[in-house]
Amino acid sequence: MNKKFDVVVIGGGIIGCSIAYYLAKENINVAVLEGQQVGQKTTKAAAGMLGAHSEWDHSESFFTFARNSQLTYFHLQEELKELCGIDIELKKGGIFKLAYTDLEKKQLTPLLTQTSARWYNEEELKEQIPGIHPNIIGAAYIEDDVNVLPVSVCNAFCKGAQILGASIFEYTHVFQIQKNDSHYLIKTTNGNLEAKTIVVASGVWSNPLFGQLGLHHEIIPVKGECISVRSEKVALKHTLFHEQKYIVPRNDGRLVIGATMVDNEWNEKPSLGGIESLIQSAKKMLPEIQDMKIDSFWAGLRPRTLDYNPFIGTHPEEDQILFATGHFRNGILLAPATGKLIRDLILKRKVNRNWIEAFKINR
Amino acid sequence: MNKKFDVVVIGGGIIGCSIAYYLAKENINVAVLEGQQVGQKTTKAAAGMLGAHSEWDHSESFFTFARNSQLTYFHLQEELKELCGIDIELKKGGIFKLAYTDLEKKQLTPLLTQTSARWYNEEELKEQIPGIHPNIIGAAYIEDDVNVLPVSVCNAFCKGAQILGASIFEYTHVFQIQKNDSHYLIKTTNGNLEAKTIVVASGVWSNPLFGQLGLHHEIIPVKGECISVRSEKVALKHTLFHEQKYIVPRNDGRLVIGATMVDNEWNEKPSLGGIESLIQSAKKMLPEIQDMKIDSFWAGLRPRTLDYNPFIGTHPEEDQILFATGHFRNGILLAPATGKLIRDLILKRKVNRNWIEAFKINR
Amino acid sequence: MNKKFDVVVIGGGIIGCSIAYYLAKENINVAVLEGQQVGQKTTKAAAGMLGAHSEWDHSESFFTFARNSQLTYFHLQEELKELCGIDIELKKGGIFKLAYTDLEKKQLTPLLTQTSARWYNEEELKEQIPGIHPNIIGAAYIEDDVNVLPVSVCNAFCKGAQILGASIFEYTHVFQIQKNDSHYLIKTTNGNLEAKTIVVASGVWSNPLFGQLGLHHEIIPVKGECISVRSEKVALKHTLFHEQKYIVPRNDGRLVIGATMVDNEWNEKPSLGGIESLIQSAKKMLPEIQDMKIDSFWAGLRPRTLDYNPFIGTHPEEDQILFATGHFRNGILLAPATGKLIRDLILKRKVNRNWIEAFKINR
Amino acid sequence: MNKKFDVVVIGGGIIGCSIAYYLAKENINVAVLEGQQVGQKTTKAAAGMLGAHSEWDHSESFFTFARNSQLTYFHLQEELKELCGIDIELKKGGIFKLAYTDLEKKQLTPLLTQTSARWYNEEELKEQIPGIHPNIIGAAYIEDDVNVLPVSVCNAFCKGAQILGASIFEYTHVFQIQKNDSHYLIKTTNGNLEAKTIVVASGVWSNPLFGQLGLHHEIIPVKGECISVRSEKVALKHTLFHEQKYIVPRNDGRLVIGATMVDNEWNEKPSLGGIESLIQSAKKMLPEIQDMKIDSFWAGLRPRTLDYNPFIGTHPEEDQILFATGHFRNGILLAPATGKLIRDLILKRKVNRNWIEAFKINR
Known part of the structure; x- marks a missing residue:
């Protein structure tokens, strides 16, 4: 392997694959370097909620970016199925x-000002979800906060990019980046590559690359533990969400319960205490879940920045180096919009100034 | 558990679930009894080729039945997605x-008389499939012999039946059937049930039930071993088939290589010799497959009758007992038509006399 | 397969394999029939505590039988290693x-009358096990209640029996037993066998065989769920036990937490509620366990009789049929003594009358 | 984590854990840094043959070193069982x-000059191993070339080192080493550590560390694929070896078939072609193996130097940096001797000059 590319994306999670997909659509000669297999780490661990509203923290830029990404998914479903046969x-x-x-109800008020959300009172809710916990007094319902299967989205971006001409290198770990006159030399366990432009999309594994590239920014791993259970009955139709925990129904009848948040933890195995807290949260939403049988459990490491917003933008001093990392709990939701934003920055297209400001590296 | 049902289906593979689905659509009070989990044995092991033409053995009844089933799948795709969200x-x-x-080419002549098949000569074929083995002189192409994911079809039938009112009992092993005045008493590890009508759809595990019900028919297990590999490149688009072996592409880029045939084998693990023969067959079709990485391997036990045709019909002496077993290599293909035929027999509807004759128990 | 044996044991768990081992040592022509693979169901799910004292329910016969079995293990360790190389x-x-x-302390009084047990007060205990829960006021210590790896014991019995001439038939499900003049004909999915003597050692799957053999005795499945965790530190050296739950240390540093009891449950997958209760019990014994990472979780079905004692003895009317089933929580502990007792019954040797009375079928 | 150690070993495979064990025995304050879990990569993939003779390439230094290591294992078995309960x-x-x-027989002549080897002619061999391939004309037998379970050895070294005071940090990936006045600062994903002495024992992942430490030495990954099968009969007692392939019997009755050699391959999954070649080699040794059932298959990446000998020694310019990597096919065999040699180099003890010369970095 000794190849030259216009753009090399370091990291084959959903963010890196989305970037490769949107660049390949513009006929740019792009490669993705992935240390293991595409989509098998943080991406695979995600539940896949597209919570543009439910994960909203009241920042306007974040919301418009997330909402744009969410709406993009509604088109991507057909587009990716058509291109590479994969159902997301x-x-x-x-x-x-x-x-x-009442306090929790009040905290939902800002969300309920959105036209895409509406209030369900206790009776409506209990009619809609017969097994819901009796203490619940109501809920905000957001029809558009659907979910996808993250590993399928990532595979579809990856296969789609390949079909459009992108190169994917798995089992290829980057350990050094050298700047030459006109390009960057990327040293990997699998040989060297040249790139005019580099995009770092390495999630929690970005820190060594920040260091290599002269920056002191930091990504903190936040472990998230999940369980999936198998319902023997006709399953839940809607996602339930409370205090950052959720129960997400899958098409095949499984329910995914997520997710804890453990700062600065690199061990990718769930702990006893984490699993216990998930079970307690789930029972508080849907008591009958306690009788369901466990299908599997797992954990993933979400990349968090100090201010909880992602880094999406160019290196402060080298405009051929870009970053797309630090998406924390929202990597699946934000993948399409991130892919498009990085594409537009590379192609020098016009982009939303608020997003540039909100997500730039030096802020 | 001490319940009464109009129809109890014994066996929760794709055949039993299809029967339950078609009965539930008619508002019949139906239950499925499955000794383990639904769709996890023979069904899960199948590759899912709908080979109405490619598995054709020149019996007219078999072909019209298989073709009817194949065409039903084209509708089921939407119908099941709509009903229960599962993509088959x-x-x-x-x-x-x-x-x-030339001999093999000649043997394809009867198939090529079908309007749904057409001949590809060597150049056409090599253009269509660049990596194909150089010794191939041509191929019969059948556009309608597509494939499905068997476990998804079975889950969709099962969830669909549940939504329409059917009961599914997993981990429920039947060990005795007693005839009472007006109904059958079914003794299971999980308690007793009553049924007016019983359908035996237990695949290779049907023999003890034949014995219990006074019959001497026999089902022979035929082990089939499979491997799946992961292609790192843009994958094969079409299924390749030669000498009963095949390479089936999946949507996610994996290729399934199947299947051996080992008569009278109950051990569900692949043998070294079986895996070797699959690899050799696959290389003979697509030489570059030897570099692909193995994803997994497995085996399943196909239920075969003495004359290789399934048993679909009523007990010779008890018309409230029906059989739907012995589908051999074609369980996935024939599941929809089998479900409809059993439904029609139970509802005393008009059915194709040729199919009755071809598949009846005493023939 | 159409073979003749002196003794056929139905069931290839630790009980069946122990019986085969002790019979093979006497040069008896014995076969084991196992529906799946040897030692992969209830046996594999067990933690392997040899709790002759800790599981003691104050019945004298049970205790002497259990203690005899426990002491046998101390010899078996060398014997089986020598014979077949397997470390139990x-x-x-x-x-x-x-x-x-104080109440719990008082309940330990009868146990502490045994010379093999002794009391540890709070300080002694906290010195011995630094991380123990601060609320514990003391403990009864029994040095001989060690543990073994059940699947290794079962494999060693099985391989040992084979080396001594026994036949093992896996994937061989028995569905009918017919009495002929001088022998029994055993019909299996894998063909027929003849036996002069039959031993039913089928655990929770014994009920259909009781029925076949004219008996109305019943085995109730009691699901037991377990978790294993991996300690990153120097691990616990001793088993902890409280309210039927335990933490068992393994040689490789893992800790096994067990076990729940769910009556009449056939589903072999752990439920959310079961796992939660295990975590809570474990934290109550060893608080720091909550930070340990989960290695795996599983469940098994223990065979329980109505009075909680096993059935070990001959059929009331047919003395060439014996039973060895219903060992509930103590199958691993009682396996050696059960093997020896069944051997002695078959060989018409002198046996402890109290044990005969305590474990006979009709009691 | 911000700790100071006398020695930090980078790499928690069998080599790193052996080093930590022998240093901890000398009361040295040692830590092991492992990017994933201890012993789960190359170590876990090894078959565990201690082939001091059978892997001999006629270099005297290699043989004496390997033989020393092999003989050490015979003591370690008891020593590690006693210390931490683990059976290797x-x-x-x-x-x-x-x-x-005849040519192959002749090539065995040098080996047969060793007193620890002896020739078996055809009849002797066929009596010893009834199922052996009929074309075999004889074999060199080496009683001392036994095998161990690599993952158990590595766990025992690791637990043993911990018991003796060593610190083990898992999920701790090293990305930078800085030299300060009196010590090295090691930057990891999991925080920083200080060490007076560093040992690089990172196997195929050593290249970035060579680069960091100013060296241009190179480790080449050589993928080795393996299969394990389960014998239903009384299993093979001896290891069979031919043309770098082998069949190794395990205590539990499984047979491990290994191993291919694929240079410069980072993908850790077996390929179809690799598995096929293993099956063919195994059949050539023991024809009946083709009917055995596959238990699992896997691959590992062996670290190879340009001249196929390991690097065991100090950095040419910095004597507080040592290397122990590049053990190729012999990491399990050489682990004890490597641990002792590194210990002696750090403690400035007298060591065999031939070994120093044979394995030094600049040669």
Whole structure:
């Protein structure tokens, strides 16, 4: 392997694959370097909620970016199925953000000003979801906060990019980047590559690359533990959400319960305490879940920045180096918009100034 | 558990679930009893080729029945997705039945009289499939012999039946059937049930039930071993078929290589010799496959009758007992038509006399 | 397969394999019939505590039988290693039966009358096990209640029996037993066998065989769920036991937490509620366990009789049919003594009358 | 984590854990840094043959070093069992290095000059191993070339080192080493550490560290694929070896078939072609193996130097940096001797000059 590319993306998770897909659509000669297999780490561990509203933290830039990304998914479903045959398993049904107290109900007020959200009172909710916990007093319902199967989205971006001409190198770990006159030399366990432009999309594994590239920014791993259970009955149709925990129904009848948040933890195995807290949260939403049988459990490491917003933008001093990392709990949701934003930055197209400001490296 | 049902189906593979689905659509009170989990044995092991033409053995009844079933799948895809959200992953692309010699080409002549098949000569074939083995002289192409994901079809039938009112009992092993005045008492590890009508759809595990029900028919297990590999490149689009072996592409880029035939073998693990023969067959079709990485391997036990045709029909002496077993290599293909035929027999509807004759128990 | 044996044992768990081992040592022509693979169901799910004292329910016969079996293990370790090379992983360290209240301390009094047990007060205990829960007021310590790796014991019995001439038939499901003049004809999915003597050692799957053999005895499945965790530190040396739950240390540093009891449950997958209760019990014994990472979780079905004692003895009316089933929580502990007792019954040797009375079928 | 150690070993495979064990025995404050879990990569993939003779390439230094290591294992078995309870599963029986032709017989002559080897002619061999291939004309037998379970050895070294005071940090990936006045600062994903002495024992992942430390030495990954099968009969007692392939019997009755050699391959999954070649080699030694059932298959990446000998020694310019990597096919065999040699180099003890010369970095 001794090849030259216009753009090399370091990291084959959903963010890197989305970037490769949108660049390949513009006939750019792009390669993805992945240390293991595409989409098998943080991406695979995600539940896949597209929570543009439910994960909203009241920052306007974040919301418009997330909403743009969410709406892109509604088109991608057909586009990727058509191109490479993969169903991203977009599951309708929306999300109920639950309130148990008047305070929690009040905290939902800003969300309920959005036209895409509406309030369900206790009776409506219990009619809609017969097994819901009796103490719940209502919920905000957002029809558009659907979910997808993250590993399928990532595979579809990857296969789609390949079909459009991109190169994917798996089992290729980058250990050094050298700047030459007109390009970057990327040293990997698998040989060297040249690139005019580099995009770092390495999630929690970005820190050594920040260091190599002269920056002191930091990504903190936040472990998230999940369980999936198998319902023997006709399953839940809607996602339930409360205090950052959720129950997400899959098309095949499984329910995914997620996710804990453990800062600065690199061990990718769930702990006893983490699993216990998930079970307790799930029972508080849907008591009958305690009888369901466990299908599997796992954990993933989400990349978090100090201010919880992602880094999407160019290196402060080298405009042929870009970053797309630090997406924390929202990597699946933000993947399409991130891919398009990086594409536009590389092609020097016009982009939303608010997003540039919100996600730039030096802020 | 001490319940009464109009119909109890014994066996929760794709055949039993299809029967339950078609009965539930008619508002019949139906239950499925499955000793383990639904769709996890023979069904899960199948590659899912809908080879109405490619598995054709020149019996007219078999072909019309298989073709009817195949065409039903084209509707089921939407119907099941709509009803329960599950994509059965019907993958277009059709099948190439390969010829290496003039004799093999000649043997394809009857198939090529079908309007749904057409001949590809060597150049056409090599253009269509660049990596094909150089010794191949041509192939019969059948566009309609697509493939599905068997476990998804079975889950969709099962969830669909549940949504329409059917009961599914997993981990429920039947060990005795007693005839009472007006009904059958079914003794299971999980308690007793009553049924007016019983359908035996237990595949290779049907023999003890034949014995219990006074019959001496026999089902022979035929082990089939499979391997799946992961292609790092843009993958094969079409199924390749030669000498009962095949390479089936999946939507996610994996290729399934199947299947051996080992008569009278109950051990469900692949043998070294079986895996070796699959690899050799696959290399003979697509030489570059030898560099692909193995994803997994497995085996399943196909239920075969003495004359290789399934038993689909009523007990010779008890018309409230029906059989739907012995589908051999064609369980996935024949599941929809089998479900409809059993439904029609139970509802005393008009059915194709040729099919009755071809598949009846005493023949 | 159409063979004749002196003794056919139905069931290839640890009980069946122990019986075959002790019969093969006497040069008896014995075969084991196992529906799946040897030792992969209830046996594999067990933690392997040899709790002759800690599982003691104050019945004298049970205790002497259990203690005899426990002492046999101390010899078997060398004997089986020598014969077939397999280490049964007998792990010394004994067990602490914990008391949190004066009442619990008092309940340990009968146990402490045994010379093999002794009391540890709070300070002694906290010195011995630094991370123990602060509320514990003391514990009964039994040095001889060690543990073994059940799957290794079962494999060693099985391989040992084979070396001594026994035949093992896996994937061989028995569905009918017919009495002929001088022998029994056993019909299996894998063909027929003849036996002069039959031993039913089928655990929770014994009920259909009781029925076939004219008996109305019943085995109730009691699901037991377990978790294993991996300690990154120097691990616990002793088993901890409280309210039927335990933490068993393995040689490789893993800790096994067990086990729940769910009556009449056939589903072999752990439920959310079961796993939660295990975690809570484990934290109550060893709080720091909550940070340990989960290695795996599983469940098994223990065979329980109505009075909780096993059936070990001959059929009331047919003395060439014997039973060895219903060992509930103590199958691993009782396997050697059961093997020897069945051997002695078949060989018409002198046996302990109390054991005969305690475990006979009709009692 | 911000700790100071006398010695930090980078790499938690069998080599790194052996080094930590021998240093901890000398009361040296040692830590092991492992990017994933201890012993789960190259170590876990090894078959565990201690082939001091059978892997001999006629270099005297290599042989004496390997033989020293092999003899150390015979003591370690008891020593590690005593210290931490782990059985390294040393399996006696020795190895037969097979000859099919007169030429192959002749090539065994140098080996047969060793007193620890002896020739078996055709009849002797066929009596010893009834199922052996009929074309074999004889074999060199080496009783001392036994095998161990690599993952157990590595766990025992690791747990043993911990018991003796060593620190083990898993999920801790090293990305930079800085030299300060009196120590090295090691930057990891998991925080920084200080060490007076560093040992690089990172196997195929050593290249970035060579680069960091100013060296241009190179480790080439050589993928080795393996299969394990389960014998239903009384299993093979001895290892069979021919043309770098082998069949190694395990205590539990499984047979491990290994191993291919694929230079410069980073993908850790077996390929179809690799598995096919293993099956063919195994059948050539033991024809009946073709009917055995596959238990699992896997691959590992062996670290090879340009001249096929390991690097065991100090950095040419910095004597507080040592290397222990590049053990190629012999990492398990050489682990004890490597641990002792590194210990002696760090403690400035007297060591065999031939070994120093043979394995030094600049040669």
